[in-house]
Amino acid sequence: MSNAQIEIQLIASLVAVACAIPGTFLVLRKMAMISDAISHSILPGIVIGFFMTQDLNSPLLILLAAVTGIVTVVLVEYIQKTGLVKEDTAIGLVFPALFSIGVILIAKNANDIHLDVDAVLLGELAFAPFDRLLIAGADVGPKSLWIIGCILLITIGLLLAFFKEVKISTFDTGLAASLGFSPAIIHYGLMTVSSVTTVGAFDAVGAILVVALMIAPAATAYLLTNNLKRMLIYAICFGVFCAISGYWFAHWLDASIAGSITTMLGFIFLLVYLFAPNKGVIAVLYREKQQRTEVSLLTFLLHLRNHNEEEERHVNHLNEHINWQKVRSKTVLELALKNNMILIDNNIVSLTKKGKDFTSQAIDYIITNEDSKIEHMKDDFFLFRG
Amino acid sequence: MKGNIAVQVDDLTVAYNYKPVLWDIDLEIPEGVLMAIVGPNGAGKSTLIKSILGILNPIAGSVSIYGKPYEKQRELVAYVPQKGSVDWDFPTTALDVVMMGTYGSLGWIKRPGQKEKKLALEALEKVGMLPFKNRQISQLSGGQQQRIFLARALVQDASIYFMDEPFQGVDATTEIAIINILKELRKANKTVIVVHHDLQTVPEYFDWVTFLNVKKIATGPVKDIFNDDNLTKTYGINYKVSIQE
Numbered sequence: 001m002s003n004a005q006i007e008i009q010l011i012a013s014l015v016a017v018a019c020a021i022p023g024t025f026l027v028l029r030k031m032a033m034i035s036d037a038i039s040h041s042i043l044p045g046i047v048i049g050f051f052m053t054q055d056l057n058s059p060l061l062i063l064l065a066a067v068t069g070i071v072t073v074v075l076v077e078y079i080q081k082t083g084l085v086k087e088d089t090a091i092g093l094v095f096p097a098l099f100s101i102g103v104i105l106i107a108k109n110a111n112d113i114h115l116d117v118d119a120v121l122l123g124e125l126a127f128a129p130f131d132r133l134l135i136a137g138a139d140v141g142p143k144s145l146w147i148i149g150c151i152l153l154i155t156i157g158l159l160l161a162f163f164k165e166v167k168i169s170t171f172d173t174g175l176a177a178s179l180g181f182s183p184a185i186i187h188y189g190l191m192t193v194s195s196v197t198t199v200g201a202f203d204a205v206g207a208i209l210v211v212a213l214m215i216a217p218a219a220t221a222y223l224l225t226n227n228l229k230r231m232l233i234y235a236i237c238f239g240v241f242c243a244i245s246g247y248w249f250a251h252w253l254d255a256s257i258a259g260s261i262t263t264m265l266g267f268i269f270l271l272v273y274l275f276a277p278n279k280g281v282i283a284v285l286y287r288e289k290q291q292r293t294e295v296s297l298l299t300f301l302l303h304l305r306n307h308n309e310e311e312e313r314h315v316n317h318l319n320e321h322i323n324w325q326k327v328r329s330k331t332v333l334e335l336a337l338k339n340n341m342i343l344i345d346n347n348i349v350s351l352t353k354k355g356k357d358f359t360s361q362a363i364d365y366i367i368t369n370e371d372s373k374i375e376h377m378k379d380d381f382f383l384f385r386g
Numbered sequence: 387m388k389g390n391i392a393v394q395v396d397d398l399t400v401a402y403n404y405k406p407v408l409w410d411i412d413l414e415i416p417e418g419v420l421m422a423i424v425g426p427n428g429a430g431k432s433t434l435i436k437s438i439l440g441i442l443n444p445i446a447g448s449v450s451i452y453g454k455p456y457e458k459q460r461e462l463v464a465y466v467p468q469k470g471s472v473d474w475d476f477p478t479t480a481l482d483v484v485m486m487g488t489y490g491s492l493g494w495i496k497r498p499g500q501k502e503k504k505l506a507l508e509a510l511e512k513v514g515m516l517p518f519k520n521r522q523i524s525q526l527s528g529g530q531q532q533r534i535f536l537a538r539a540l541v542q543d544a545s546i547y548f549m550d551e552p553f554q555g556v557d558a559t560t561e562i563a564i565i566n567i568l569k570e571l572r573k574a575n576k577t578v579i580v581v582h583h584d585l586q587t588v589p590e591y592f593d594w595v596t597f598l599n600v601k602k603i604a605t606g607p608v609k610d611i612f613n614d615d616n617l618t619k620t621y622g623i624n625y626k627v628s629i630q631e
Binding site for chain 2: 028030083161162163164165167168170171172173174175177178179180181222225226227228230231
């Protein structure tokens with residue numbers, strides 16, 4: 001690996017971490033779309049800052065862009081508060097307006113200088129190593145590495161200091177307010193961090209793809225854990241993994257690095273969405289199927305308990321009687337046998353002692369309206385689950 | 387009338403978009419009562435609590451807790467919001483939610499430690515939720531979630547408890563468990579203020595009641611003022627409850 005390659009991967013990884021932290025809280029606050037709005041509407045801030053400083057990496061430019069980010073949030077909230085439009089509509093009204101101001105400003109004034117809409121929206125990570133930071137004539141590394149590094153350090157510092165405050169105001173605004181943790185201060189603090197991060201990341205991955213780095217890792221992590229700290233750590237890991245694997249994917253395809261990183265993010269999310277152990281689509285479908293079979297088993301056992309007549313308990317009769325198709329009857333019958341709940345003698349089914357114990361407890365719980373306890377009972381009685 | 391005034395509300399008016407939801411409320415809540423706030427939907431019951439706690443800004447009036455503004459007395463007050471006001475899919479455990487009750491006394495930046503954890507475990511024990519301490523909160527039943535909220539308020543060891551519909555969506559067992567805890571709080575001379583919907587249980591559960599419908603209709607001991615006259619004034623229709631002696 002060349003130095004430039006290492007630098008690019010380092011910048012991409014730092015951007016990923018810096019985005020995953022505010023992104024986790026945006027996802028939990030159901031504000032994912034706000035990051036999209038901020039990423040667009042910082043454009044006029046960047047343009048005005050650029051006119052004033054003639055430098056895409058100036059701190060003033062970052063500051064101005066962050067201010068436009070906050071203005072976006074304030075405007076969205078103000079329009080929403082009038083009660084005339086809903087939040088998503090307000091977002092849709094505000095950011096194109098601010099964005100278009102940026103587009104016009106660039107078209108009118110920046111034709112002859114190095115600033116175009118593409119550069120701001122899409123970024124170009126491959127060029128990042130060319131723009132060096134010189135301190136007293138010495139080359140200390142790419143400028144964007146330093147910028148995103150500083151932003152990341154501040155973000156981590158704020159997270160460590162105010163983790164408890166952000167958590168409580170995200171989970172329960174009312175309680176946070178009554179305990180004296182002003183939800184407004186925390187809200188605008190988070191919005192400022194999101195804006196600053198977006199600005200810091202724009203020239204690496206572009207203002208639009210930064211949304212993917214904020215939302216996708218957090219959404220992926222959310223499917224894998226029930227613990228906020230772990231969700232943050234997982235989101236950071238996913239972000240960094242996609243940043244690095246995305247870089248090599250781009251290298252192999254000879255395509256846009258930012259585009260490849262985002263593709264990786266989407267791919268990883270899809271994998272987790274399908275295969276996550278508890279919340280994944282497949283796990284949910286499997287659990288539903290298992291529950292359906294187990295409810296059928298319970299129905300079947302209760303039926304046996306209720307009927308002593310042999311004709312009600314004949315294997316063939318059960319298909320017609322409980323009104324199940326052959327396959328389902330067979331599955332249920334086999335499951336009951338495997339769990340030693342029934343005996344089949346001469347095609348007549350009867351409950352074993354274990355089957356009787358199980359059904360009498362189950363009936364107790366059903367009568368006393370404590371059906372939920374049946375779930376725990378299954379752990380004691382079932383050798384095999386549905 | 388008992389001794390101290392725990393909560394005093396003077397001329398409180400709250401408006402949403404220029405429409406008053408609470409109109410000129412004067413209210414004195416004596417220390418050590420278990421008080422129900424009753425009134426129809428939209429009467430401003432939750433709004434009254436939120437305004438007392440500084441969550442909403444009133445357009446007029448003032449509130450004092452033991453004679454001082456709320457901001458100076460936060461440590462004396464615990465709040466149980468409506469269960470529906472939070473996202474129960476939030477990635478956290480029962481114990482962690484109860485620990486949040488300790489955040490107020492910790493203040494900014496300081497993090498909860500072993501002492502706070504011990505307090506939270508004790509509060510979980512009191513509401514019978516200790517076995518569920520590591521359960522993710524979405525995997526708790528409605529009644530269990532309400533107990534967690536109650537435990538979170540208990541952990542604050544406050545003097546005044548505000549609760550917004552703590553009996554909403556809980557089963558009979560939990561309701562009895564909760565009311566027993568509230569009665570214990572009253573025995574310890576704490577003041578408990580509850581937004582309540584079930585008029586039938588008011589005489590059984592509470593000793594003090596406030597009728598509210600945008601304006602304050604009446605406030606006082608249940609045995610004196612919980613009658614058809616006040617119910618009719620509050621709910622606007624001829625309201626009859628049979629109060630069982």
